Amino acid sequence: MDSNHSTNHDTDEDPAEHHRTENRVDTIYDSAAVEQVRRQRRMDPHCLKRLRYQYFRGGRSQAEAYQELLPPDRAAFRQSIALDCLKLVTRVDSGTDGATRLLFRTPAGELVETVILRAPRGRTTICVSSQVGCAVSCQFCATGYLRPVTNLAASEIVDQVAQANQLLIAEKRRVRNVVFMGMGEPFHNESQVERATRMLHSENWFGLSARRTMVSTVGIPAAMLRWSCRFPRSPLAISLHSVDQRLRESLIPIARRYPLPVLRQTMEQIADRPAPAMLIEYLLLRDTNDHLDQADALAGFLTGLPVHINLIPYNTIASAPYLSATPRSQREAFGSRLRDHGFTVTIRYSQGRDIAAACGQLAAVQNE
Numbered sequence: 001m002d003s004n005h006s007t008n009h010d011t012d013e014d015p016a017e018h019h020r021t022e023n024r025v026d027t028i029y030d031s032a033a034v035e036q037v038r039r040q041r042r043m044d045p046h047c048l049k050r051l052r053y054q055y056f057r058g059g060r061s062q063a064e065a066y067q068e069l070l071p072p073d074r075a076a077f078r079q080s081i082a083l084d085c086l087k088l089v090t091r092v093d094s095g096t097d098g099a100t101r102l103l104f105r106t107p108a109g110e111l112v113e114t115v116i117l118r119a120p121r122g123r124t125t126i127c128v129s130s131q132v133g134c135a136v137s138c139q140f141c142a143t144g145y146l147r148p149v150t151n152l153a154a155s156e157i158v159d160q161v162a163q164a165n166q167l168l169i170a171e172k173r174r175v176r177n178v179v180f181m182g183m184g185e186p187f188h189n190e191s192q193v194e195r196a197t198r199m200l201h202s203e204n205w206f207g208l209s210a211r212r213t214m215v216s217t218v219g220i221p222a223a224m225l226r227w228s229c230r231f232p233r234s235p236l237a238i239s240l241h242s243v244d245q246r247l248r249e250s251l252i253p254i255a256r257r258y259p260l261p262v263l264r265q266t267m268e269q270i271a272d273r274p275a276p277a278m279l280i281e282y283l284l285l286r287d288t289n290d291h292l293d294q295a296d297a298l299a300g301f302l303t304g305l306p307v308h309i310n311l312i313p314y315n316t317i318a319s320a321p322y323l324s325a326t327p328r329s330q331r332e333a334f335g336s337r338l339r340d341h342g343f344t345v346t347i348r349y350s351q352g353r354d355i356a357a358a359c360g361q362l363a364a365v366q367n368e
């Protein structure tokens with residue numbers, strides 16, 4: 001499922017955009033088109049740099065960012081080069097917590113979802129999608145039932161952050177963290193996710209700290225090792241959900257390709273590097289993986305590894321009516337048991353459940 005796009009480490013521009021189809025509006029992400037317009041109009045490259053800085057890092061509106069260009073160039077450049085590549089179709093705000101679900105349409109007409117998660121004191125996380133659909137097909141996840149699966153381009157990933165940031169600016173917030181936990185397995189679209197991550201970190205684009213971007217994977221060992229080399233300061237999240245191979249395979253079908261001993265070995269290799277602690281995501285499913293002896297087994301599997309464990313509540317989806325959430329008291333007992341083993345544990349509550357934006361609920365349906 002890896003993208004056909006080639007990887008280019010020499011630039012933080014998005015060369016994949018050069019090969020995109022005709023009949024589309026050029027965007028700021030298309031470095032060749034931008035350069036062509038710049039040359040035609042003999043524009044000062046510093047003006048373009050300032051435009052990009054003000055829009056991506058400064059969080060200025062599009063109209064304000066275009067003001068960075070000299071008056072004779074503004075209208076012409078704006079007509080030729082758009083600052084976004086996705087079209088916002090719907091925005092749904094949670095009535096109960098700080099989540100917002102954004103539904104975008106890609107230039108190819110596909111629907112993709114992004115979630116804004118607001119925390120106290122202005123801390124804001126953008127949960128981005130890397131694919132439309134997901135071939136991993138986790139039983140508990142609405143995205144895993146979507147077909148066909150397509151990869152997003154780096155620009156389509158970064159634009160989710162840029163447009164979410166624009167909405168946040170109006171609230172006097174700005175994006176602080178970006179997590180690849182939306183639709184898709186990021187390592188099935190590795191080259192574009194890597195390119196997007198470089199753009200998020202780059203001073204020429206978002207300038208986000210590497211520590212503030214996190215990729216979440218079901219555990220694809222070779223890709224995890226590559227990632228920890230390329231982004232040694234960015235934390236990895238691993239969706240574990242069970243340390244019983246058969247149970248894990250029933251929840252995450254692709255797990256049969258990656259046996260748990262190999263995953264453990266991979267985590268040891270990453271731990272040997274100067275990498276930040278890994279985040280372990282464990283979805284608690286009633287009478288499936290939530291018994292205390294399963295907490296003991298999880299602790300045994302993770303012994304000696306620098307990890308933080310997130311216990312995630314299950315959010316019901318229509319495609320898996322046979323699964324149900326672990327009651328709160330059992331979640332707490334499970335967490336306490338892990339703490340007794342010496343682990344740091346966060347028992348999460350789900351933001352965005354009332355707007356189908358919580359973990360596992362993203363299905364890119366235009367129903368509002």
Ligand code: SF4
Nearest residue numbers: 134136138141144184
């Ligand atoms: S949980 Fe993640 S990896 Fe699993 S199907 Fe959903 S999007 Fe894919």
